[in-house]
Amino acid sequence: MSDPTVRVAERVDLLAAETSEGAQGLQPRSRTSKDELGREVGAVLRQSGLTLDPNDVDYERRDDETMIINMGPAHPSTHGVLRLMLELDGEFVLRTKPVIGYLHTGMEKTGEVLSYVQGGTNVTRMDYVSPIANELGYCMAVEKLLAIEVPERAIWIRMMMAELNRVASHLLWMATNGMDLGATTMMIYGFRERELILAFFEKTAGLRMNLNYVRPGGVAADLPDGWEDDVLVICDTIYERTFEYDELLTGQPIFRNRMIGVAPITAEEALALSLTGPLLRSTGVAWDLRRSMPYLAYDQVDFDVIVGTYGDNFDRYAIRLNEIRESVRIVRQCLEKMPSGDYRSQDPKVTPPPRARIDESMEALIHHFKLFTEGFHVPVGEVYSAIESPRGELGCYLVSDGGPKPYRLHVRGPSFVNLQAVPLLMRGGLLSDAITVISSVDPIMGEVDR
C-alpha cells in the first residue's frame, strides 16, 4: 500500500490511467473550464448568434452527480471501433466525446508508396460499405490531372455502379439501424436485399466488396452478358421491397416514437460543422453534389434530391429510404440509355494493350509490363475532386510531382467530418437514443480513421 505505483482501489487515478487515453478523452468536470465545457456541448456554434443559449451550459454541476462511461470501442452498436465517452446524469447524456483512431492504418501514407494503378486497391478499403464511391472520387482526381477523356459507356457504367452501391450502402444502413432499435426483421431484410447487389458486383468485377472496379481511364471490365436482366431484377425487387419497409418501419408506432423528434439539428449547425450528405439534407438544405455540381452524367438523368424538414432521426431515415428509390430510378435510366462503345479509354498511357497484341508484339509486352510495374506518370499539379458518396461529400485532394505515385493523397471522408455532429446530437438525450444517434450519423470507421 505504501508503494505509490501499485494499482489498488485506493489509487483511483492510477486505475483510471490504465483505461483512459488522457488528453484525447473526456475529462471530469472538475478539470474542465467553462469555455471548454461550452465547446463540448456545442455552444461554440452560438458565436454566430444562431443556436444554443449561452447560459445553457451547466457549469455548476459537481463531479459526483455525474458519471463518465466508455461506450466502445468494442460495443456492437458503434458500427465498428468507435469509442464514445459519455457523461451521464442518470439516463441523460450531458456530454459526449468521440475518441477515434482505433482503425487508423495510415492509408494516406500507403497511398504515397503505391502507383496510380495500384492506388484504387488502397482507397477502395476506406469506406468499405461504398467502395465504388471511393474509387470514383480517386479516379476522377487522377483523370483531372491527366486530362484524359473517359468514354461515354464507362461514364454510364460508373454511374450505374455508383448508384447500385448507394442502394447497397443505404440498405446496410437500414439493416443496422433496425438492429440498433431492436427491429431484427429489418436487419435480415436489409442484408437479404444487399446480397442481390453484391452478387451482381461479383459477377461484374469478380469481387463482392473492395472491387477496384473503377480505374483511371474507365472501368476494369465491361458489364457481363445478360447484365440488363440482372439489373432489372434488382431494380424491381428492391423498389417493391422499399414499400415493405414502409409497412415494417415507417408507419410502426414504436419505431416512430424512437425516431421522431430525436436528436434534431438545424441547418445553421449543420453548415457550421461542415456536415454533408443525408445529415445536411435532413435539415432542409437541398445540397447534393449530383445535382448542384454534376459529375459523370448526372445532369442527363432524372432524379429528385430528397430533403427533410426537422433534421431529426426520422428525417434522416426517410431520406435514406427515399434515396434508395431515387437511386433505383437512376439505375433504370442507365439501363435504358447505356451507350455502346469502349468501357475504358483507349489512351495507351493509362490502358494496357489488349491481350492478343501482347502475344505478337514485343513493344506491347514491354508497355504492359511498364504500366503494371512502374505505372504511368501524372503531370505536376494538384486537384480536389468531390463526389456525393452515400454519406456525403467524398473529396480527394491529390498532389502530383510528375512521378508515377501520388506525392500526397488526402481523402476527405464524409464520416470523419460528420462524426463531429455526434456530441451536439446526443446532448440532453437519453442514453438509449445515443445508439440511434450513432446509427443515424452513419459513420463507417474505415473512412473515419483511414
Next chain:
Amino acid sequence: MDARSARDRKGGNAEVIPLPLAAPPGVATADVLASDLGCFPTTDQYFNLVRSFKDEDFEMCVDLCAVDYLEHLDRPLPEGVNGTRFEVVVNLLSLSKKLRVRIRVQAGDEEPRVDSLFVLYPGTEAMEREAFDLYGVLFSNHPDMTRILMPEDWEGHPLRKDYAVGKVPVQFKEAPGPR
C-alpha cells in the same frame, strides 16, 4: 505537359472568381491549378482572407489538410510567394454560389504554425487536429490540440516525408528484421 496545359485542355474554371472586397491586400492568386480559384495568403493574411470569404457566402469549410513539400521546396508558386516545407490547404465551398475556392497557405519549415479557423468554421476542429497529428502543424487558438488518429503517446508525425514507412517483421521470429 505541365499543370497549366492540363487545365487548358479541360477548360477549367472559365471565369476566375475575384477575391472578396474585404480580403487583405496583396494576396497572391493563381490559376495554375487543375480546378478552382487558388489563393496563396501569408500566415498573417490567412485568417482574414478566410473570414472575408466567409462573409461572401462561403458557408462551409469542406476540407482542410496539410502537405509536406520536403522534396519539392522549389516548386512553382505564384510570384512573391515563398514556398515553405509545410503547406495547409483549405477548401471552401459556397452552397449558394455553387463555387469552390482553395486556399494554400505556406505554414513554415521548422515549426509550422497557422491560425485556427475554429471560430469561423467549427467543423474544422477535427480536420485541424488531424493535420496536427499527422504533420505537426500547430493551429493557434485551436481549443483542443490533441492527437486524433494516433495514440496519445505517439512520437513524431507519421505523414511527414522524413518519417519512414515502417515495416514490422511478423513471419519468423528468428529472421532479421528489415531495419
